[in-house]
Amino acid sequence: MSQAQATTASSGDPVAREQDAYREQLASDLEDFLGRQREVLLDVSEESVPLLGAVHALSKGGKRMRALLNYWGWRGAGGEALGAPAVRSGLALELFQSAALIHDDIIDRSDTRRGAPSVHRHFANRHTDESWHLDSDHFGSSAAILAGDLCLALSEEAFTSVGDRAGYATRARAMFNRMRTEVMAGQYLDILEEVVGPGHEPERAVLRARNILRYKSAKYSIEHPLAIGGALAGADDELLASYSAFSLPLGEAFQLRDDVLGVFGDPGVTGKPAGDDLREGKRTVLIAYALSGGSDAARREITAGLGRPDLDDDAVESLRGVIEESGALATTEALIAEHTEQAFSTLAEMAVDAQTRSALESLAHAAVTRTA
């Protein structure tokens, strides 16, 4: 416990202390798990190790929101403090998130992630620095496809190594499987919307964007981690239902906050360029509201700018103004507030101990008020 106590911010609060101790175990489990993988890659060739290195560098970072939700889902269902299954399943969820980010960044042409070059950019840079042959960008995205595949396989390997609680035909396993399929389906809808969206009625766009948000992010970022932790500890139907009633609106609020940050976020805080979502052509709920609520001129300006990789800071600034004037920002903030309130009122009634409730309150608060 001595390292946890060294984290001064948490020294007085038992929830924060336990959470710090969990994070430490997670960090050490990540090193152990990837360390063993490193041996497999070394057997193939030392030159293959950078593939795992990219997974490692990315997975060391992050806020661990999914792992922590999984942990408190476990604790709320009676799992023991710092239980090994909750550490290992947290690792699996963080690796799944890394895999999704690696491939997402190729798809979204995002060059930065967590303030550093994204994985495809890292490999492309290495190609350029070493003056290798053929095309840097193609090498970068090819290597990142493989790094994401490796990370996806490792995520499942970690989940399976939880043991019997995550074995075939367990509830936790069924959730893990459904989570993966839903995320990939949701991401497909997301890229489909970027290319078919401009042809749709603005009113329909809001409904579609909310469905994408739910499957692509809300469920897997918030609902599934909490539920998987609960299921691993043997939560009953009633508790799992109350977990969902809390976590699904929270997940929607979380992703809506992400949508707002993707357009209005401060690059110094988010670690991504200003207005990145606009350049990527993301048809988020925020954008859908702007299209349905804005003037004809606003709609034209948004449609013309969205998805243009060369949008400069002035164009981003102008689009921000248009989106704000359309009322979309206020509508989105109201929706975040509504979902958040729903989540908190469910949490107040949830049949969990005081410590779990307090931890989930903090996590929920951080998820919807974050600036990065």
Next chain:
Amino acid sequence: MSQAQATTASSGDPVAREQDAYREQLASDLEDFLGRQREVLLDVSEESVPLLGAVHALSKGGKRMRALLNYWGWRGAGGEALGAPAVRSGLALELFQSAALIHDDIIDRSDTRRGAPSVHRHFANRHTDESWHLDSDHFGSSAAILAGDLCLALSEEAFTSVGDRAGYATRARAMFNRMRTEVMAGQYLDILEEVVGPGHEPERAVLRARNILRYKSAKYSIEHPLAIGGALAGADDELLASYSAFSLPLGEAFQLRDDVLGVFGDPGVTGKPAGDDLREGKRTVLIAYALSGGSDAARREITAGLGRPDLDDDAVESLRGVIEESGALATTEALIAEHTEQAFSTLAEMAVDAQTRSALESLAHAAVTRTA
């Protein structure tokens, strides 16, 4: 058995009859398994179903070599005829192969697969046909990244659903995990070699190409499927060792045959354009021999042509001549013959029943003499 008997080619031979019956069960298991997945995607949105459709279309085809090796590995270790674990693990291996092909084709910029458009090309074509917005090629490769991810996750889901024999800490599971990591590491070495290879000494290139061939293909196409089938049926160490002694040289011969077909194959039979490997810049063992054995002029011509996406048929024809003259084709064929002989002599001594031996003989023969 009536459908199996309808396959006239196999009617007289008990091995071929059993194999046909296995193929049918595999085909029907694929439909069941993906049919259940379809329900998950329909819950997300009907519009997400084409993602699974692409996986389905690809996975219906193929020669089922990996599934069959897995099946005879199972049978040779005493597993019952048409046993459900061997059907399901065969499905898992075929889905893993599909996932690898989907991402490979993006990486290799291959537009055709099994005589049809590759998955990224299929989605890009759909984008063009429907006159959707933004970039067709980027949409195509993005959708194929997601389809490959879905397929990779489904492969593992299928493997886990084998049940206890494939559970955590079983030998079969450990092999399945190692297979995935090795393939991804091997593929990374393959793309690395394309970009760093031109700077290497030709002699070193042969060693490197043979290592890549082993991990990227030989082990996962031949050795691991046979071993996983054996492990699922409880094969002992001795049998598994003889499986490897047979299957690793066979796998190397198989991939060397693939290298030859990638340059000298008949497009009408392979379903891929003539000389596709040359255009992709593949640094295969065949190419490595050509570089190390050819004249300076030959080396220059090969180095200049390799990896040029715009190589036309005349240039391919000329490179074929250079490679043949260098002695590389003859050396590669000799290596194929040597590995094949090693495999067959091990098989003759292997402690398996006559039916399994006969089946493995046929599969081995097909693997090294194939024309597609």
